Amino acid sequence: MNEDHQFTPIATDATFQFHCHRSLACFNSCCRDLNQALTPYDILRLRAHLKLLTTEFLKQYVTIYIGPETNLPIASFRFHDQRNRNCPFVTPEGCSVYPARPASCRIYPLARALVRSSSGGLPQAHYAIMREPHCTGFGEKKSQTVNQWVRGQGLQAYHEMNDEIIEFISLKNRLIPGPLSNGQLQLIRLAFYDLDKLKQLAVCADLNPMTDSLNKLMPHSTDHDPVWLQWSLKWIRFAIFGENASHPNSRK
Ligand code: SF4
Ligand code: SF4
Secondary structure: OOOEEEEEEEEEOOOEEOOOOOOOOOOOOHOOOOOOOOOOHHHHHHHHHOOOOOOHHHHEEEEEEEEOOOOOEEEOOOOOOOOOOOOOOOOOEEEEEHHHHOHHHOOOHHHHHHEEOOOOOEEEEEEEEEEOOOHHHHHHHHHHEHHHHHHHOOOOHHHHHHHHHHHHHHHHHHOOOOOOOOOHHHHHHHHHHHHHHHHHHOOOOOOOOOHHHHHHHHHOOOOOOOHHHHHHHHHHHHHHHHHHOOOOOOOO
16 A cells, blocks of 8 residues: 555564454455565465466566666566556455465565664564554554564565575675666576576576586475575576675575
C-alpha cells in the first residue's frame, strides 16, 4: 500500500502487539496496490510451490526492471490490472500461495535492515515496527517478540539467502557505482531469477565465464535450491567483478 509508513525501532527480544487474521475488516487489503520487490529466493520458493520452472514462472508472474538506485535488475509481480496492482495470488479466502509467500509478506509488520559497523565485522540485523494506517492488526490482543515472529514466519532461510543478495548489491555499489552493460544485466538476471536455466547451462557445460574452481564447486543437479543459489551467486560475482569479488564478509 502507498500510505505513510511509521517506523519504530524494536529490539529482537522486545514484544509487540499484533495479530493478522481473516475476520479483520482490512483482511487482504495489504495484498493490493503492491509495490513489492521479489528476491531470488522468493522466486525459487514460489515456483517450487507452483511446480514451475523459473523461466515459466518469470513469464507468467514477474516483471523485471532496472532499479534506479542500484542499476540492478529488480523483480516484482506482474499485475493483471495496473490500476489496482493486486497480487496475482490474492483470493477472497486469502493468499493462495501461503506456504511459499515472499519474505516481505512474512515479515510485515516488521522491517529489517542489515547494518555494518564502521569498525568492520559482520553486519547486524536491526528491526523496526512498520505501522500502516489501514492495518488493524495492531489493535488485536496477541503479543510476541521479534525473535518469535521471525521463527514463526519461517524467515530464517529467507534472511540467509537475501543477505547474500544484499552483500552482492553492496559489492556492486563499491566496485561499479554506475550503470552496467546490457550483457552484465542479462547475466545477473539469469543468476538471480532464472536459476533453472542457469542450472541447465551449467550442467551442459555451456556457461561462461566458468573457472576450474567454480566448476569444482558446482552442486549436483539433484541438490536443493539454496545450494544452487549460493553457487550461482559465486558464479555471478566472478562474472561481474572478476578476481575483485573478495569482500570483507564474503562466504567462501
Ligand atoms: S491486519 Fe494488516 S497485515 Fe493483516 S490483512 Fe489487515 S492490513 Fe494486512
Ligand atoms: S503472496 Fe500472498 S501474502 Fe503476499 S501479497 Fe500475494 S496474496 Fe498477499
